[in-house]
Amino acid sequence: MSNLLCYARNRSTSVEQIDEGTVISTCRLQDTLTDAEVTIRVRLPELEIAEASGTFQRYGPKSCSQAANALKKIAGVRIGAGMKKIIRGLLGEITDCDELAVLVEECCHGVILAFTKEMLAQVPKDIALEKEFFANMIKENIRLYNSCAAFAPGSPIVEGIDPP
């Protein structure tokens, strides 16, 4: 029996810093049904969305065909805690196209992960030092405590750290 795929999806997000004060993040979705793309231009150091644009090609939900026009609504939104609620709220005023919000969120997560990657480049290779590095990170940002399995009670990383 052959195992042909009945469906395939590829979602790719790329982030580029074009100058000291600007980051561009693009998320492209291609799957059996949809071909769509959103790009956001992010202003530093505010981490604010300065501009957003996008396209929906091929079949997507009907509500998405004109949805990209809604993207101007998110200019000024800051990337960070609470952004999902704001993005969904603002886009939801104009469109029922859920995928549009997903594409924007993926762009925003890409920006956050791009800066996270730079911070993680400083993690020591030695395991004991690695533990110390992450323990200090949690102490400085206690919200991370118990935010995932690696930072949960029982993990050596949080040994000796008081819960918030």
Next chain:
Amino acid sequence: MLKFQRTKLVDIVNNGDNTITVHGILDDHIYHIEIDLVIGCDNLSIQAIQGKWLRSENTECRRAIPFIERAVGIKIDEEGFSQRINKYVGRKSCPHFANLIIECCDAAEDAIQVMGYEAARVENPGLRFEGFSSAGKSAAPPQKSSNRPVSLPVEQREAGVKGTPLQRDERGYYVDLHMHSYPASQCSTANIDDLIVEAKTIGLDAVCLTDHNHVWSLNDVEDLKQKHGFQVFRGNEITTDQGDMLVFGMYQDVKGIINLGDLRELVEAAGGFMIAAHPFRGFLVFNTSQIGMTVEKAMQRPVFQQVDAMEVLNGKVTRPENDFAAQVAAGMKLPATGGSDAHAISDVGRYVTCFRQRIENGEDLVTALKQGDYKPKMYHKFRQQGEHDAG
């Protein structure tokens, strides 16, 4: 040069026994994870899941694997599916596994629709997908909920109170200006009565209810005051396109995300007071030098031109974020407040605002906020030291 790239791949195979197998890969500069899911086509629930790490952030990430099984049994089409996965898998296992599961399940819903279309086309070869999906359940447009601000006829001002002269009090008057109760705030675990009892027990003078986009009725607040013999004020934490705002003295029920300028107009019209809540929450996750943030640059953010004060001690943000907010508020000569942002009983009173005068009612609270004669305090710390009004 590319700074970061993430690719997510989802492949789906029809098993022919009313189930599908979904294989997902998430590969980026930091992580490489893979999952295999089996999903029932009839009940749309996750029947089995397996996952593995190929690259991760740290050596303890492997601990996430057993917890991804918490996704088994969850129906992929149920309302709040993403939130459930983020809560049960994201926080216990790993947010990146949760992200990939949500991606795979979204694709699975599409795939089941495609399979239905292929089956229907056997009988009706001319059927187009657009026509099929617009008649099908999964393509039905979701109910649109208006996010425009809605004004309900709620009291504009506290009834029956006048601006009674404020009495000076030597100790100061400690108010937790920022707290959330369940069910008014779905993110809170704290019952309103328990919050008030805790505030009373630890020696606060008053609390202010600031549930998310929720207006407490004056009668309910009066009932709580009588029941507990304790001062209770009402405010509102309203989400704007520029972040969360604590609003006092303006009792319109604002739903959805409101434009900050529009909220400012409502607050001014009502004679109210608006505070930028946790203005730098999550702002300093990276080194400020990484994104070039300085106090001077932060002071130029337009959002701060629209507020009356800034919350510089918030119980849910990091110390550097609070410190940074304090520097920005000082630089802008904006009054500074403190509040626990309590979502659980143990959070109550972590930070408070200490007023110089006793506050008798909601109108007095707005008057006192406008006078600016108050300071944010680390209440718990001082309570443990037995000195409530240090600093």
